[in-house]
Amino acid sequence: MSLLSVLPKCTFPVGLRSVTVLTAALSLLPISALAETTSIRFQLDWRFEGPAAPFLMAAEKGYFAEEGLNVQIDSGSGSAGAINRVASGAYEMGFGDLNALVEFLAENPNGPGIQGVYIVYDGTPAAVFARKDRGIESPADLVGKTIAAPAFDTGYRAWGVFAAANELEHDAVEWQNVDPTLRETLLTRGDVDAITGFYFTSLLNLEERGMSEDDLTILPFPEYGVPLYGNAIIASESFAEANPEAVQGFLRAFNRALGETIADPEAAIEYVKNRDGLINVAMETRRLKLALDSVVDTPDAREHGVGGVDEGRLIEAIQLVADAYDLPSVPSPDQVFNSSYLPSQEERRLFPAEGE
Known part of the structure; x- marks a missing residue:
């Protein structure tokens, strides 16, 4: 049954008929269908390899679109490049090493704000x-x-x-x-x-x-004994403040895809292959599994859920990076990571807790 078929039969002046019928039809659509789409340019840290699977899955399966987002995902050439491109405004969000982000913030104290918003690699690889x-x-x-x-x-x-x-x-x-x-x-x-x-x-x-x-x-x-965090989803602070629902929606969609990737890595790799048909599927499946097992599935992630940080550990990690990299200043934890856009902790419990 079409939308127009359920409308009451009314007589309208010819000039108003099409407009009135269209308005009535649109009023029956879900609000989400009428919402304005927010575009996000997203910069990966590297090529389209196994660990990129949840990002590409969220795009291809329409999870971003369901959140009202039009997400463009581009391959990268390193964490520093991803961070610099987000800082320059060329991209709104990206994926990069949190330690490289600490370095950028320390060396650009008056520069554009960039924050981690979701920890993907709970430990450095x-x-x-x-x-x-x-x-x-x-x-x-x-x-x-x-x-x-x-x-x-x-x-x-x-x-x-x-x-x-x-x-x-x-x-x-x-x-x-x-x-x-x-x-x-x-x-x-x-x-x-x-x-x-x-x-x-x-x-x-x-x-x-x-x-x-x-x-x-x-x-x-x-x-x-090294407590450093690894890669995180990063966002332009100005973009996030102006579009908090978009950042929250991006993280919900990614978190959903990450859960499916953890459950079935072999199926997830198909989304990488769809983006780059030249990949070695067996190798990228193994790469993805190694990444999941080594730096995503950690005791902290099992206890507290993926995506977030422990404040004490973050403070220690920032200071360790500042000392090791001989940085000119030490960014504050709030400059480095913002947890306010994260999905609920329950949604982020993608692994069973230890002992379960």
């Missing part, structure tokens, strides 16, 4: 990958060894935090700053003793080059 045949089994065995990493790598930049947490001197190792495309190759060839990199990136790169987990000692930073 940074890890040390070391050759077992060099006698490395623990952090203490790194003393005197050579580690390779790009100068912008989180593991390299936050080495001081890892070293202090494991009772190592800051200069206990020798660093080689290398191009990211050479990092894993140098370790595979034995030119260096260890590297740092994102767990779910460097492990797959090393396996592609012939190394297996049995050949490696892997030291994930969160498991060795």
Whole structure:
């Protein structure tokens, strides 16, 4: 039955008939169908890989649209780039390393406000990958060894935090700053003793080059005393203040898609493939599962739900980053993260609590 068929039969002047009927028909539509759509340009931190699945799912399945949003998702070239593009106004929201956000805010105290609004990686993905045949089994065995990493790598930049947490001197190792495309190759060839990199990136790169987990000692930073957060959804402060319902809607849609991604990673990867048909589906499925298992499914996320922060931990993490990066100032927790846009804690309980 059409909308017009349920309207009462009335006689209107010819000039008013179409307008009156249209007005009456529109009055029967849901309010959401008449609401104005808000456009959001969203900048990822990297290419369309496994961890991008929940963003792409929320777009393709219409979860953003149901919230009255028209979301454009673009691939990126690193967290710093994503943060700078949101700061410049080229994008309203993005996805990037919270530690890089702390750095940006410290170096631009009078610049545009940018805030984390949803923690996706509850721990930093940074890890040390070391050759077992060099006698490395623990952090203490790194003393005197050579580690390779790009100068912008989180593991390299936050080495001081890892070293202090494991009772190592800051200069206990020798660093080689290398191009990211050479990092894993140098370790595979034995030119260096260890590297740092994102767990779910460097492990797959090393396996592609012939190394297996049995050949490696892997030291994930969160498991060795480093309390830093990882990647978060970030938003322009001015955009969020002017459009709070849009930011809330974005996070609801993402949270919904993240829950479905956790429940069925294989199905979620299809949304990445739909965006980039050239991906290796098996590899990106594994990358997604590694990311979920290592930095999304954490004790904190199980106890308190995903997305939020512990204030005490956030304060500690900001200070640790300020010290390790030698920042000119220390941003306040309120500058770095705003929890007011988050879905309810109950909605964010995507994992069973420990013991359940």
